Amino acid sequence: MGPLHGTRVLELGSFIAGPFAGQLLADYGAEVVKIEPPATGDPMRRWGITKDGESLWWPAIARNKKSVTVDLRGERGQELVRELAATADVVLENFRPGTLRKWGLDYETLSALNPGIVVVHVSGFGQTGPNSGLAGFGSVAEAVGGIRHTTGSPDDAPARTGISLGDSLAALFAVIGTQAALLERARSGRGQEVDVAIYEAVFALMESTLADYHAGGVLRKRSGSVLPGVAPSNVYPTADGAEVVIAANADTVFARLAEAMGQPELATDERYATHQARGARMAELDALVSAWTSARKSDELIDELNRHGVPVGRINTAASILTDPHFAAREMIQWRRNQHGTELPMNGVVPKFSRTPGEITRTGPALGADTDEVLAAVADGERLGRLRADGVV
Known part of the structure; x- marks a missing residue:
């Protein structure tokens, strides 16, 4: 019974930025219905380190979600999603701009069916502007947003962090934007679009670098493990190698x-x-x-x-975090079994809520595990049977 209990989210898209935002919303109690392509599903199911043929990331990034298989590239699948959107609060997507309009799933179409719908877009360069149609992964957005220029040793090429920083930042802004739009809807009764550009999510963290350069004549550069002028x-x-x-x-x-x-x-x-x-x-x-x-x-x-x-x-590693008593006391290491029965540690829910805590009730589901349950609200058994026979679901 997290703070977003009763909120329904349709998650469209794949990889990290959109799905991580969906994970956070699900952590907070929202019902997140993940729409995946039949047969293949989200590539994140096979991304990174795998065990039993499944990504070790999947149980966490898809936790608390329902998996529904629908072919979004065909008219019948698109119609199904429009029907689901009529009952949803939020549609969360991270396709290249223009894709939803091509499929008849754009905000104008969905809001005509459901005036309260909030459509959250996550893309490399945003829904408008000269670069909006370009492909944009998080790594590219980190470069364009400016953080790569400041990361690493001054004697080496710009470095990246060992995680997908740009995608994760965009997901955080997507969650903030979603909740702000839902709060405003409670006053106005109307939904709206939320446009998150990954490069802008990165750029938002760049502190006073513009003013430093424009007014102060200082171009902030890579400085390794320190900030210039800040010591110690x-x-x-240490003596034991830490x-x-x-x-x-x-x-x-x-x-x-x-x-x-x-x-x-x-x-x-x-x-x-x-x-x-x-x-x-x-x-x-x-x-x-x-x-x-x-x-x-x-x-x-x-x-x-x-x-x-x-x-x-x-400076912690995964090995030391697993034995850290503070992480344990804060319930930041959550042990759950995936669909294959393997017990896995994953990050706990952030932030902590005193009265309506978020929780992890389920790890990433099998592909299409919830298709029948969710689509039963918009398709009877006969229609669902035809859709399955034709490969639409």
Whole structure:
């Protein structure tokens, strides 16, 4: 009974950006009906690391959803989805702009059947503008949105993070936009379109880079593991081979770090006493901190810094997260069995709700597992039999 209980979402599309948004909406209690092509389904079913012929990502990205197979490329399948949309609150899609109009599933058509429908588009470059019709994966959007220029070492080519950052950011904005549109509909009674461009989702995170360049004459560049002028705030080694991030760049926090290091005089040393001074001497200050951290085991170091109120965190891996007591206490590791009976860990629900918590009631379903149940509302047994015989569902 999550906060979106009673909200019905039709998820059209595949891969990451749209389906991850659908996962989050389902986590919050929405009924998410995923429309997939008959026989093949979403390519995410086979994406990345697989076990028993199924992606290990699929049980999570399709969790809490219903799988319904419909051929969207044919008129009879399109008519079925129009009928389903008449009973839905949201249609979520991530096809190339223009595809829904070609199929008669555009906002104008759907809103004539259901004035309250919210249609959420996720695409590389948005529904309008000169680049709207271009293909656009998340990796390309990360480049166009500007984040790749700032990511990595200054001596190397622009780097990417080890996850699908652009797609995930777009999914988050899609969820925000969906909920904002539903809130507005409660006042007006009318739905609307929500247009999420992946490159804009990336660009929205780019802080003051435009003003820095235009008014300040500074083009922010790749700076590795640090932000120029912000110190000490870096990755530091430990005696047992672990790495930790220490963020002690504020004056008061740096004073606490100096106390923990047994060198309180550093906080009043004119070379390090101010934010500007520390930033100007980043390399030598990082060397001082590294000399201290490298002589201590990570657990001892983290405990000592926590006692002094210095922000610190181990650089975690999947292996260490699985045994982290804080992740466990926050229910951020959820163990569920997939359709093959394999017990898998997956990320918990974010954020936490005090009265209507989200939950994981089901892992990613088998292809078409819910076709009969969902389509029974718009097609009787005889019609459904003909549609199945003709490969429409």
